[in-house]
Amino acid sequence: MIWRVVATELVEEVLQRRLIAAAVVLAVVHLLLAPAAGAASLGYQARGVLAVGLWLSTLAGLGGAVFIGLQAVSGALDDGTAELALVRPISRGDWVAGRALGVAVACVLWASLVLAAWLPVGIGYGWLQPGLVAVWGALCLQLCLVGAWALFLGSLARPAIAAMAVGALVFAGVFADEVLLYASEAGAAARVTSQLLYAVLPDLDLLDLHAALVHESAVDIAGLGWSALYTACTAGILVSLTSRVLERRDLRTAA
């Protein structure tokens, strides 16, 4: 019950404050891009333009997930809304768990919104395929993973600093494969460090299925399942760490 109340507060806050308006803007951008797809004379050019649309959706989705995750803890501590909840008879761990639940729900809703913003274009050009469900699922996982990192890093720093840290982490995740390649050729100590780094870095490429949809290639469902398991484990660890950090923090900076 406590988790639900705390989660509802966050979902209401982030959706009403920014995300619905952002989804409308995104839909307009997609519609402006649509004529470009129509003007393309060759099939692969149209596919390219549609892929750009889906890539934009993913990018907007990730930006929204960072915002949601930061608002969950860092934002609430920064603007003081956390204070009034935490003087109630609830533990900080329960509050963090409720906010994390809110991040997950908000990320799923946001993933749905960014894909819905693209749908009119997709339907208009006949790109509505069953694989879209897998793309939606993978996008939800991507956003939840990034949201969990933002939640955790937000417990350590002010929102602006935490946002930069999440951005740096996601960027570093692009090189996860290179880290693994290095691990295979490095000495024992460096191998362990590299493998640990590979496990920690969020490799979002593994969850990016929009290219598969546009080029009508098969979706690796088993791989998606493993990615879902990885996301759930990582998010669980990050939420637990956030709770521990918050238990030790002073929640008022006024001196």
Next chain:
Amino acid sequence: MDVRKQWPGGPMLLRGLSFDLAPGEVVGLVGGNGSGKSTAMGIAAGLVHADSGQIWLFGLPPTDPESRRGLGMVPEGSHLPPSSTIRRYLARMATLSGGGDVDGTLARCGLTGLASARMGVLSKGERRRVLWAQALVHRPRLLLLDEPFSGLDAESREAMVDELSARIGGGMAVLATSHRREDLDALGARLVPLERA
């Protein structure tokens, strides 16, 4: 008892603060800027950890969630989610506290007509009244007030003093801070001075 707190890199703010508070009693922490009034309030609410000393709320340390079951707090700033309506917010706060009287509190704080308004559009005085309402909605046994009357007009201030007096008469204890000695005098507070660091 003998509570001490020093913020990292800052001066020792609280140097052995000690007092007790009985049901129906009002204690006022007085001191200038930087004397540690808000820090002391944060420690009492379980938001800030004391460096040393013992604090008990209803027989439990304030870090124990159960100790906060009878606690209400009006903070100095305006800490309200802008997209929520007043009624929904109070209902949520009441649920987190284990239950409360939302409609009665709205009426007593003069917010019935604004119950469906989003908090982002409220004036400063109206937001202060919502802060009072969230602190009173679950009928607390101990109320923490940090500069409670700032931002309230004379009429609202008088109404809040009347509401507080009635509740204090009913056994509610109050720990308050204020720059204005007359605010604490209006509540009949026993004063505890804090030295400026």
